[in-house]
Amino acid sequence: MASTSVDVPSDGGQLDLEKMASRHSVVPAGELLAGEADAELLAKLGYKQELRRNFTMIEVFGIAFSIMGLLPSIASTLAFSIPAGPVGMVWGWFIASGCIFVVGLAMADLGSAMPTSGGLYWWTHYFGSPKTRNALSFLVGYSNTLGLVGGLCSIDYGFALMFCSVIVIARDGNWAPSNGEVYAVFVACVLCHGVLASTLSKIMGKLQTVFVVMNLVLIAATIIALPVGKRLSTERNDAHYIFTQTENFTTWPTGWAFMLSFLSPIWTIGAFDSCVHLSEEAANAAKAVPYGILMSIGSCWILGFIIMIVLASCINPDLEAVLGSAYGQPMAQIYYDAVGKNGTLGLMSLLFIVQFLMGLSITVAASRQTWAFSRDGALPFSGFFRPISKKFGYIPLRCVWGCVFLAAILGLLCLIAPAAASALFSLAVAGNNVAWGTPILCRVVWGQKKFVPGPFYTGDRFSIPLAWFAVVFLVFGIILAMFPTGGPNPTPETMNYTVVINMAVWGGALGYYFIDARKWFTGPKTTVEEAPENMLAAGGPASSIEGVEGGSGSDTKGVGEKVGEKSESAI
Template sequence: MTADAIPEEDGRRSASVVFKAQADGLASAEDAEVLAGLGYKQELRRNFTMIEVFGLAFSIMGLLPSIASTLTYSLPAGPVGLVWGWFVPSLFIFFVGLAMADLASAMPTSGGLYFWSHYFASPNTRNALSFLVGYSNTLGLIGGLCSIDYGFSLMLLSVVVIARDGEWEPSRGVIYAVFLACILCHGVLASTLSKVMGKLQTVFVVANFVLIAATVIALPIGRADQRNDAAFIFGKVDNLTTWPAGWTFMLSWLSPIWTIGAFDSCVHISEEAANATRAVPYGILMSIGSCWIFGWIIVIVIAACMSPDVSSILGSAYGQPMAQIYYDALGKRGALGFMILMFIVQFLMGLSIVVAASRQTWAFSRDGALPFSSFFRPISKTFGYIPLRAVWGCVFLGAVLGLLSLIDSAAASALFSLGVAGNNVAWGTPIFCRLVWGEHKFKPGPFYTGKFSKPIGWIAIVFMVFGTLLAMFPTGGPNPTVGTMNYTCVISVALWGGSLAYYYIDARKWFTGPRTTLDADELSKDQQDALRDEGTTIEGIKPSSISGGGEESSPVVITKSQDNQPRD
């Protein structure tokens, strides 16, 4: 149910919805009205400004730590893979952001991706696709949380390795212990700092830029007599894999694909953003654009200041190629200092993605799609109108999934790849549904790309399909061993196949897409008619309450029993 289903004369939502949101200090009248048009009450407090929405996405991307963590993808192609392997795919990622921004401005809700998929898809596919997108997005975000916190544990422990001159190597158990302590700490902070979480995003952005500026200044000074020339930076091609050189360059695209992958967090914070129809789309584009530009500056500086012997960087005894680059330029103390700054910023990334993941989890629970939805659904007023149970649900699941890191690095990498493959499906499906089935239903918001909207959407879809396939290739070569195999295809197919199997075996009996949380007396007649046509559920309200007639005049929808569980 969306605002465009309601004629202009019925555009004013019930005063009780708007006034209650204002009285509780949750939202402005405009934001509460837009959300009511999508069928939802205002339940979260809108603490985030446009800059803070941008800050959430940018801090999750954690530009320099993410580049450092993904050098193993870009450096095998040499400086060309590092520099141009960043610039070119970042352009295509910006197209994805533009396509998502169009939808986010028109329909800003925390569960945006699966909500849009359901609204734009054909009647025969909408429930299944919405279910698939919701699970892909939820588990993709939790996989991203695991990846960030696992990267934090490696960076923190690399400081110990550098301090011991490379003569100590952490066991998998030690790595997991640091990971577990980190993710639990994130749960505590995400629970207790909710009232200032928006303002903290500005602090996190500043911390990111301090690290970027310090690196961009320090590395050229430290390598003043050994800097590489422009021909090396922009034209030197290497191939440290057994793939053809051209495909090794394509695999270098995985660095920006992994790094610039959190812009959908702006969508998930929609119901906590002031002036969401503008703040969310601009937050998406500002975060991608900043990473594109400043990331390119960073990789150029790295290419200028790194050792020409790329294999020695990738085989560093310190466990992190970036640690070796810092060490070569700044010595032991300089490397220690920058790696400490690096893991601090990485820690802040993890805190921000807990916020984003919990909002998606809460939104999906609000629509009754997750196991134990009635448990995760409540909002905690005590802790500042946040989905407290959803926060800890994400933390707990992340801690359990992180146990795969105890097996080996290949298993951990496969799990964390959900952040690419799972999210690409979640991002691409609503765009595809809009272009193929729902273009006639799309009513632009304040941000709109106009006549370029359709070609932008198709470019985005083609790129995401390619990026998903790219993420499934073994990065070392075409004949991987058990230890070097990329198991992304196994994990991703299990996620998508499992989600669809769950839907067709059981969930199709009760999942009918997004549920309206407004009461019947808060709906205009045209909203009621649109709900009836869409088959959208209203919490606690039977079909006859909204049909304006008998139950025969309305399709079967899911209602809730006294125990708040879905039933036919």
């Protein structure tokens, strides 16, 4: 493993922590937000320490894992995998999750080397070519910000559907929610997340452990209750059905129906970049970020595979009846068939509670990305969103509520039709895939000579091939997310409007850049008093200091080459 290191004072002594606080923080010297190594590494990336580092390595993993909300996410996306039959459910999950793990490895390399809250667009600018870096960085920042807000929308919309399905079950199917009622539940959920994300900041890291435990309790309850509910072996499907039975309830070819089943894991395991956005709130960030990414993906890969096997074992072989359940959710029907009305009410209630916690975690992650992007002056009203609230625990309070209100507006799609609402799911997929893939592509095409590994590194032999595989899979995921899931001749009700929404996002961001932002957006800005010389030379944040033009990019020295010789253990 290569190490990321930190400058040591010329006199050989330890840096005084109070001096560190005054140099790299906006708080008084006596109130430290970070340890020496973390603050120094962040300063080398061009930023002061402004957020308090409340998150340990386990808690960084926890926020990603809780946003993924494994079982609630599977429940929300079963409609993508069931049409391909048990093979789509089980093997579609396993294969796609393995590919996502490779994406995580490529991102972990970058997250360990350069841990900053705006990592994705920061890396894009740092590694991009001189001619494209500003435009690509601008695109990635907007795609990632709106992708995270889209994730908040889709999670809370899923919560609203689950909440309403519990009422439907309790009333024995004699009630159906209107679009307006679903939206009302959605808005109430989003507003609650805003309140909690604002007031629980000091214990948000600790809460992630609670959220992880609740996720694991729900998973354990499901994988025990379903087989027990199907007490007789004749009531459960055999191994041949689970692992080899293919179906196709679409008008696509069977092979493509199987590929569309990838959308379930792609959407579910789609929050690992939240570890990057917490870089400036994580202690020992150069290790916490990559391990948070990989542990969250890996745990969802294995546990999700087990869950899918259990579901395929206990599902009604009449899959069309499950997809068309009167309860509005295939998962609700699977529960009902196995454990009856009361058991279903209990499990679905726990399910939507965990879904609610997912929304709270992604509200935190989305607000940190929004804050980082406003810190670099790229968002409209950046000056308004930029300040940190000391009263509420050194958090970007205005960004929290900006994300909440934007989510409430995007959620108005719920009022149009289910097809429009489902585009919220794909907005999170396609938008984030662009944001994840672009910096990885920039690194291997233009910036490999500037890349200096951090404490986590996949090695010279594997790092570049893994990065290329990640880029190809992410491009495939974008294409997949834009296909109508039912077949090649969709009606207005079954059309996939992802292409419309994402083209509006990407086209709007690039249009905004070339019409106006290119005149003033020069990439990430530095907030430290003195610009690190290597940043200026290599086109990093220092190139965006007011009155200083960006470097040519010809200097191939990276961040780590300027960061001194302190050992890996210091990070």
